[in-house]
Amino acid sequence: MKTRYSFGGDEHIFVEMDEEMSLDAFFKSLSMTNAVREAKIDGVTEVCPANASFQVKYDPDRIKPDDMLAELKALEHTAESAEKRLNTRIVEFPVYYQDPWTHETLMRFRDRHQDPSGSDLDYAARINGFDTVADFITAHHSAPWFVSMVGFVSGLPFLYQLVERKRQLEVPKYVRPRTDTPKQTVGYGGCFSCIYSVRGAGGYQMFGITPVTIFDPKQETSYLSDFMVYFKPGDLVKFTPISREEYDATLAEVQANRYTPRVAEVEFDLEAFNADMDGFNKKLMGALNDV
Amino acid sequence: MTFKVLNTGLLTTIQDLGRPGYFHLGIPISGAMDRLSLRAANLLVGNDQGAAALETVFMGPQLEFEKDAMVAVTGAELPPRVDGEEKPTWTAFKVKAGQVLSFDYLREGARAYIAISGGITTDVYLGSRSTYAIGALGGFEGRALAVGDMVPFGDNGKAKEGRSLDKSLRRMPGNPAELRVLPGLYWRLITEEAGRNFFDDEWKVAPEADRMGVRFRGGRPMSFKEREQPFGAGSDPSNIVDGCYSYGSIQVPGGSEPIVLHRDAVSGGGYFTLGAVISADMDLIGQLQPHTPTRFVKVDMDQALAARKERTALRGRIEDALK
Numbered sequence: 001m002k003t004r005y006s007f008g009g010d011e012h013i014f015v016e017m018d019e020e021m022s023l024d025a026f027f028k029s030l031s032m033t034n035a036v037r038e039a040k041i042d043g044v045t046e047v048c049p050a051n052a053s054f055q056v057k058y059d060p061d062r063i064k065p066d067d068m069l070a071e072l073k074a075l076e077h078t079a080e081s082a083e084k085r086l087n088t089r090i091v092e093f094p095v096y097y098q099d100p101w102t103h104e105t106l107m108r109f110r111d112r113h114q115d116p117s118g119s120d121l122d123y124a125a126r127i128n129g130f131d132t133v134a135d136f137i138t139a140h141h142s143a144p145w146f147v148s149m150v151g152f153v154s155g156l157p158f159l160y161q162l163v164e165r166k167r168q169l170e171v172p173k174y175v176r177p178r179t180d181t182p183k184q185t186v187g188y189g190g191c192f193s194c195i196y197s198v199r200g201a202g203g204y205q206m207f208g209i210t211p212v213t214i215f216d217p218k219q220e221t222s223y224l225s226d227f228m229v230y231f232k233p234g235d236l237v238k239f240t241p242i243s244r245e246e247y248d249a250t251l252a253e254v255q256a257n258r259y260t261p262r263v264a265e266v267e268f269d270l271e272a273f274n275a276d277m278d279g280f281n282k283k284l285m286g287a288l289n290d291v
Numbered sequence: 292m293t294f295k296v297l298n299t300g301l302l303t304t305i306q307d308l309g310r311p312g313y314f315h316l317g318i319p320i321s322g323a324m325d326r327l328s329l330r331a332a333n334l335l336v337g338n339d340q341g342a343a344a345l346e347t348v349f350m351g352p353q354l355e356f357e358k359d360a361m362v363a364v365t366g367a368e369l370p371p372r373v374d375g376e377e378k379p380t381w382t383a384f385k386v387k388a389g390q391v392l393s394f395d396y397l398r399e400g401a402r403a404y405i406a407i408s409g410g411i412t413t414d415v416y417l418g419s420r421s422t423y424a425i426g427a428l429g430g431f432e433g434r435a436l437a438v439g440d441m442v443p444f445g446d447n448g449k450a451k452e453g454r455s456l457d458k459s460l461r462r463m464p465g466n467p468a469e470l471r472v473l474p475g476l477y478w479r480l481i482t483e484e485a486g487r488n489f490f491d492d493e494w495k496v497a498p499e500a501d502r503m504g505v506r507f508r509g510g511r512p513m514s515f516k517e518r519e520q521p522f523g524a525g526s527d528p529s530n531i532v533d534g535c536y537s538y539g540s541i542q543v544p545g546g547s548e549p550i551v552l553h554r555d556a557v558s559g560g561g562y563f564t565l566g567a568v569i570s571a572d573m574d575l576i577g578q579l580q581p582h583t584p585t586r587f588v589k590v591d592m593d594q595a596l597a598a599r600k601e602r603t604a605l606r607g608r609i610e611d612a613l614k
Contacts, residue, residue, distance in 0.1 A: 006475045008537025009567030010595040014476055021523030021532045048315040048535045050559050051523070055535035057314070060570075060599065065592055114527075149533060151317035151558035154426035158533055165522065172525035173561050175545045179499070189561050191523035192533055197317070200425050201503070203544065203561065217416070217428045229316050 001025060003076060005069060010060050013068055016053040021160065021191050023270055024084075025052035026148045030233060031082030035075040043068065049233055051148040051158055051192065084270035090144060090236040092262040092288050093195070096247040097121070097137045097208035101182045106206050112176040120205035124171045124188060139169060140207065141239040144284050145193060146268070147231050153200060155215035155229035159193040159237055162273065162281055177203035184210045186239070193239075197229075211251035212261060223260050230261075236268065238285050262291050292360075293441040294407070297391065298353035304502075305411050305430040305442070306404075308341040309554065310419035317558045318428065320538065321421040324402050324502060324554055324577025327606060328366035331456050332406035334613035335363035335383045337449030342410030343420035345436075347403050349580075351394025352436065356386045361408035361450030365461075367400030367578060382455040383408075400463055400578040409445030423555055425503070460609050464575040467493065467584035470551070470568050473595050476540060477531060477563035485513040489549075489565065489587060496583045497548065502555035505576055506548050507585060513546035525561060533561040539568040541587075549587075551576060571598035 001024065004016040015032070018025035033049040036056060043063030048055045058068050098121060110116040115123045125136035145159035152158075161168055173189040178201060181187070185196040187204030194204055197215035213221050214230040224230060242250065253259040264287035273280045296303075306329065309322025323329035323346055330340040338344075345352070351369050363383045364371045371378045372393045378384040380403075386392050394403075413420050413431055422430025431440050478486065492510030499506045515528035523532045529546050536542065536552050542562040543549045551568055553576060568576065569590060579585065590598070 006478075007473060007567075007592065008476050008564070009473050009539045009569050010592065010599055011570050012537035012540075012567065014535065014537065016534065018521075019524075019532065020521035045311055046314050048558060050534040052532050053534040055537065057537075060596060061603070065596070149559065151315065151535065152533075152560055153557055154317045154423075154428070156317050160523075168522075170523065170525065172527045173530055173544070175527065176547070177544055177562075190525040190530060190532055192561075198425055198427070201557070215426070217426055217433055229318075 001028065005072065007065060008055065010065060011057055013056045013058070013072060014053065015055070015072060018052050021052050023146070023160070026160070027082070027084040027270060028079050029054050032075060032079035035078045036072065039071070039075060041068070041071050048151065049149065050151070051160065086234045086268045088234045088236060088266060088268050089263050090238060090266050090284050090287055092238050092240055093210050093212055094242040094246065094250055095141065095186050095208045095210050095239045096242050096244065099209045099247070102185050102206040102209055105178070105180055105182055109174070109178040112174050112178060114172060114175055121207055124169070124205055124207070127171065128169050137241065141241055143281055145237040145239070147233055147235040147237065150229065150231050150233060153198050155197040155231060157195055157214070157231040157235070160191065161193070162277065164277060171205050173203035177201055181206065182209060184212070184214070186210060211247050211254055212259065213254055220257070222257055234268070236266065236284060238288060262288055264288050264291050292358040292446065293443050294357060295355045296352060296436045296438055296440040296442065297355055299436050299438060300347050300350040300352040300394070303345055303347040303352045303436045304422035304424065305343050305413060306346040306421045307343040307419055309421050310417050310429070313417055314558045318417070318426060319423065319554065319556050319558060321423045321429070321554050322419065323404060325366050325404070325574040327462060327574050327609070329404045330606065331381070331609055331613070332363045332365040332404040333410070334610065335365070335381070335454050335456060336361045336406045336408040337447050337451065338406060338408065338410045342406065343413065344404050344406040344411060347405065348401060349397055351403060353391060353393045355391050356388060359385065359387050360444065361452065362386050362392060363406050365404045367403040368398035369403035370395040370398070379455070381461060383450055383452055385452050401580050402577050407444045408450035409447045412443045412445045425555060454613065456609065456612060460605065460612060462605065464578050464583070467586050468575065468579055469586050469588050470572050470575065471590045471595065471598060472541065472566050472568055472587045473590055473592060474566040476537065476566055478565045480515055480528070480563050481565060482514045482516055489513070490589050494549065494585045494587070496579045496581050496585060498581045500579065500581060502553060504550045504552045504556060505579060506550045508548055513543055515546060529563050530561055531563050533559055535559045536564060537567045539570070539573055540564040541566060541568065553577070569595040569598055571595070571602040
């Protein structure tokens with residue numbers, strides 16, 4: 001892992017823990033962003049953690065860019081020794097794969113795609129070596145996911161699948177991003193799943209849709225009354241495939257404000273996970289059965 | 292006190308100086324695209340510089356005032372009219388109860404700021420009244436103005452009719468426009484030649500330009516250095532492991548059309564960025580019309596900071612002039 005620092009104009013410093021994605025890089029970035037917040041460096045205005053990197057926005061009238069850079073570099077060793085353990089929660093999210101709405105959208109943007117001849121799922125299944133789309137979908141929901149970043153648009157979670165590297169699914173982003181994506185689309189780009197929190201632009205391949213609201217600026221949704229954004233980094237997610245009928249029924253529940261995502265408190269310990277991924281995942285997903 | 296929206300223009304939103312503090316959740320700073328113009332408009336009508344005003348693009352709205360107010364229009368040259376009578380821009384003028392404020396055709400720039408004495412007083416969300424339409428946050432019911440909206444405004448009693456800002460204190464992009472860029476972020480992914488071309492080529496503002504970002508066309512496509520894509524990035528050479536985006540940063544999906552991220556920027560994503568437009572030039576981007584020829588000018592950090600200082604000094608001169 002090699003840390004790389006770069007200025008983003010005169011108001012930002014971008015810090016990449018590693019060029020490639022890994023949970024180690026994520027944990028190091030998380031620890032470092034925590035250390036930056038705790039250090040209360042004068043001039044820092046925003047700290048934005050990402051998957052394997054983070055960004056600090058600062059006011060160059062209050063601290064010189066080179067001084068800010070030196071402050072950040074000085075915090076790197078703290079991050080290296082930080083614990084890779086989190087008290088967190090696992091949440092179940094129903095997904096209606098191959099839904100008509102993302103299908104309509106992806107057909108509209110075929111000219112921006114690597115392979116205009118099929119669907120995003122056809123393409124993703126093929127380049128990941130699956131014989132059928134169904135097998136690919138199974139791989140997508142059979143192991144849990146880790147929220148490694150929140151952002152892009154309001155409250156959108158980026159999710160990293162908790163499986164060994166060789167089982168991880170990988171797809172490129174659209175050649176040119178779309179100008180439209182249905183709200184709550186389950187997307188895929190690089191090694192990340194995401195749930196688009198709002199309708200709008202997007203570059204990820206589209207696989208399905210969830211009926212569950214994850215961003216509510218009015219905070220009328222019962223489980224978003226404390227804050228308008230549902231996810232935070234470190235949350236765990238289990239995707240459960242659902243049919244059109246289940247989708248419609250769940251959506252009706254959500255709209256009537258009678259729905260609450262199924263959630264269980266769990267601990268995520270990177271060492272324990274690395275020692276026995278399947279066993280650890282079984283325990284994680286099993287926690288939802290007790291809810 | 293309210294004004295009624297009779298016609299919305301193309302896109303009119305409520306904006307102030309924005310909503311810092313939530314970018315880590317994907318909620319951008321938002322606020323006026325051209326902040327200096329917003330500040331000037333507010334000062335002209337005796338408001339705090341950061342009061343909420345209207346930002347309108349290309350075509351002005353038509354507003355009927357329920358109460359007397361002082362109004363100033365700055366930024367793009369979009370001449371205001373009161374009951375049909377033309378009023379000067381960058382100057383405070385009176386609109387009486389029952390009168391209609393409308394606008395003539397756009398002469399220069401892209402975004403005009405309409406400040407009203409007392410400021411717009413819609414609810415504050417996460418510290419700001421700015422409209423972030425993508426997230427349905429702030430502004431008037433989380434969206435751009437619609438016909439029939441009754442928009443509330445305050446009363447400051449400090450507004451003086453005829454107060455005006457001298458031409459020398461207004462700033463608009465030239466033609467061709469020049470945007471100063473500090474290379475960095477993922478600059479290292481493109482070839483030396485691509486880097487040179489980026490600064491040598493003349494780009495044109497594409498029609499897809501909004502508060503989120505402004506796209507440019509016309510330059511040569513970018514070539515990338517040979518490398519094995521890092522795990523998790525995706526196979527296109529313009530793909531990276533999704534990270535944070537800086538305001539002003541320039542992403543080039545597929546290496547073809549640079550997009551400069553602006554006030555309603557997405558907070559991160561998986562396309563490489565080659566650097567960022569410096570803070571001093573961000574306001575100018577908000578005033579670019581589609582098809583405007585644009586050159587990106589390479590600067591270093593010292594030049595970026597010097598430009599920032601100049602801009603702060605200009606702000607000081609505007610404040611002094613409108614005290």
